[in-house]
Amino acid sequence: MREVVLGIDIGGTNTKFGFVDREGNLLGDYSISTAVHQTIESYLHSLADNVQKGLSNLEEDVRLIGVGIGAPNGNYYRGTIEHAPNLNWKGVVNFIELLKEYYSLPMAITNDASAAAIGEMIFGGAKSMKDFIVVTLGTGLGSGFVANGKLIYGHDGFAGELGHVTVRPNGRFCGCGRRGCLETYVSATGIKRTIYKLLADYNGGGSELASVSFNDLTAEMITNAAKDGDKVAMEAFEYTGRILGMQLADSVALNSPEAIFLLGGLAKAADFIFEPTQRHMEEHMMPIFKNKVKLLPSGLQNKNAAVLGAAALIWHELDSQK
Amino acid sequence: MREVVLGIDIGGTNTKFGFVDREGNLLGDYSISTAVHQTIESYLHSLADNVQKGLSNLEEDVRLIGVGIGAPNGNYYRGTIEHAPNLNWKGVVNFIELLKEYYSLPMAITNDASAAAIGEMIFGGAKSMKDFIVVTLGTGLGSGFVANGKLIYGHDGFAGELGHVTVRPNGRFCGCGRRGCLETYVSATGIKRTIYKLLADYNGGGSELASVSFNDLTAEMITNAAKDGDKVAMEAFEYTGRILGMQLADSVALNSPEAIFLLGGLAKAADFIFEPTQRHMEEHMMPIFKNKVKLLPSGLQNKNAAVLGAAALIWHELDSQK
Numbered sequence: 292m293r294e295v296v297l298g299i300d301i302g303g304t305n306t307k308f309g310f311v312d313r314e315g316n317l318l319g320d321y322s323i324s325t326a327v328h329q330t331i332e333s334y335l336h337s338l339a340d341n342v343q344k345g346l347s348n349l350e351e352d353v354r355l356i357g358v359g360i361g362a363p364n365g366n367y368y369r370g371t372i373e374h375a376p377n378l379n380w381k382g383v384v385n386f387i388e389l390l391k392e393y394y395s396l397p398m399a400i401t402n403d404a405s406a407a408a409i410g411e412m413i414f415g416g417a418k419s420m421k422d423f424i425v426v427t428l429g430t431g432l433g434s435g436f437v438a439n440g441k442l443i444y445g446h447d448g449f450a451g452e453l454g455h456v457t458v459r460p461n462g463r464f465c466g467c468g469r470r471g472c473l474e475t476y477v478s479a480t481g482i483k484r485t486i487y488k489l490l491a492d493y494n495g496g497g498s499e500l501a502s503v504s505f506n507d508l509t510a511e512m513i514t515n516a517a518k519d520g521d522k523v524a525m526e527a528f529e530y531t532g533r534i535l536g537m538q539l540a541d542s543v544a545l546n547s548p549e550a551i552f553l554l555g556g557l558a559k560a561a562d563f564i565f566e567p568t569q570r571h572m573e574e575h576m577m578p579i580f581k582n583k584v585k586l587l588p589s590g591l592q593n594k595n596a597a598v599l600g601a602a603a604l605i606w607h608e609l610d611s612q613k
Numbered sequence: 614m615r616e617v618v619l620g621i622d623i624g625g626t627n628t629k630f631g632f633v634d635r636e637g638n639l640l641g642d643y644s645i646s647t648a649v650h651q652t653i654e655s656y657l658h659s660l661a662d663n664v665q666k667g668l669s670n671l672e673e674d675v676r677l678i679g680v681g682i683g684a685p686n687g688n689y690y691r692g693t694i695e696h697a698p699n700l701n702w703k704g705v706v707n708f709i710e711l712l713k714e715y716y717s718l719p720m721a722i723t724n725d726a727s728a729a730a731i732g733e734m735i736f737g738g739a740k741s742m743k744d745f746i747v748v749t750l751g752t753g754l755g756s757g758f759v760a761n762g763k764l765i766y767g768h769d770g771f772a773g774e775l776g777h778v779t780v781r782p783n784g785r786f787c788g789c790g791r792r793g794c795l796e797t798y799v800s801a802t803g804i805k806r807t808i809y810k811l812l813a814d815y816n817g818g819g820s821e822l823a824s825v826s827f828n829d830l831t832a833e834m835i836t837n838a839a840k841d842g843d844k845v846a847m848e849a850f851e852y853t854g855r856i857l858g859m860q861l862a863d864s865v866a867l868n869s870p871e872a873i874f875l876l877g878g879l880a881k882a883a884d885f886i887f888e889p890t891q892r893h894m895e896e897h898m899m900p901i902f903k904n905k906v907k908l909l910p911s912g913l914q915n916k917n918a919a920v921l922g923a924a925a926l927i928w929h930e931l932d933s934q935k
Contacts, residue, residue: 422767422768422772434867436868438763438765439761439763441760441761441763443760444869446743449869449902450744450760450868453867455866456863456866457863467899467900469897469899537779537782541778544774544777545774545778545864546767546772547765547769547771547772547773549768577791578790583768
């Protein structure tokens, strides 16, 4: 009988889950609505119900031995989700405690970017690495730092907020209440803001994106415009890569990683974002670090990285208890 | 018979050493010239000779069980000193390998700031901490980051270069060949450069420091001027504390430490540097981190922190092999 863990990826709109064996094979790939549930109790009831259905749908017999959860503002130490802006459940939710009513198994929770980093370490491109950084470029910018083979959670479990280092004092307004945070420039949302700044600067600049409203503009549209040779779109990637590359040069000075992985929606722009990022990173690095640090796409690209990451979190725990 | 380790702190001018027991008691406190030795062989010969004399001078019988070394550009993984600008021995020196001709004992080397961090963890103010940062404010700015109870050496052993994150693109020239590095603003040398900038801005500004040449000016003189109410000196501390505080707010976002320790010459300015640093750090931190992170002086202040740090490095190794 195959041993599997349940990997749960909680997003503001939907929750995805599946069953993952020690080799990273995903058995069953399911989704339920997160947003429809006004209370955590009703959500957990629906989740457990659907997990049960999912289990019974599997073609082979499995033994469930753990549960891993990736969630916005998930706190590894306390087993909580704390003040997550995009979830209906406000304040501090004792997620693991509440989930114990459904499962008597080892469980662990962390935030999405930390789960992605552990997914990369257990199943992805960082399998042999002890020191690396994962940067997720989605709506915001998340990060997970691994040093000495361990994720850095920090004293209170909220480490890894690379998206909120200040790159422009008095710069763009950030959802965290401050200004000039990295993620206001470098993320799917950040590059969209850059496009709008450039459209303003160049009075449209003859860009095909000048006909798209702010609300309709997506990172994918910006990538497609760049592929068409759109100058505004190409300059936006150069600008984004410069800010990210300079910041990664600083991260290299602090952490001396073997590799940095770029994940998420904006990373799908491939060379449009990787090339300027790498170039500016190398240009701004201290001499002793130059040409040593790999900038890589996720080893879990085109797989369900978030569910695999959540599953990796608990596999990592189970491994280390052996 | 008391078990002790030999702690060696290599500086460009002098090398200090002593014998340290597991409780951090320093038995014997010695110094030899580093600069006088043009070759590493002659240096090591003199060092071993003086260590032998030092041992025989001790009033009680001790058993030497390890050697720890703190050195500029010391590489923990490779046991080397690599391209240290202030030492006579150029290129890559296989320090541990060469020292094996004198001692058949467990040995370890790292850079000064990393040794200071481990000293703080084993003997100082971070004894009970698993996540903290040490910042040394001397001629330059060094740092050691501890996460999950382990120092972050990084993939190639050169992590912890907080002094070389870029705070002002195209800013002050740095010894590393780049511009705008943190240590060009925040260090004993950095605040001296700030004083000179302010003297230029204010045309002397009525400061008592206007009568001191650049080469003669010391951090201690700046502190004394601030104590006298000298406005230029006070503004220099405010400026230095603002840049350091903003950078530490970023470090908190990345590492979520329990405490940050400030050490070294400039840290002796006490409230003149601690107060503005703490104020700007709190002002610039993400809401979830505010009022949680302690900013502290070293727990080894007024002790021989560098020798204790070097000794702590090897005690830490010996402990972890048990």
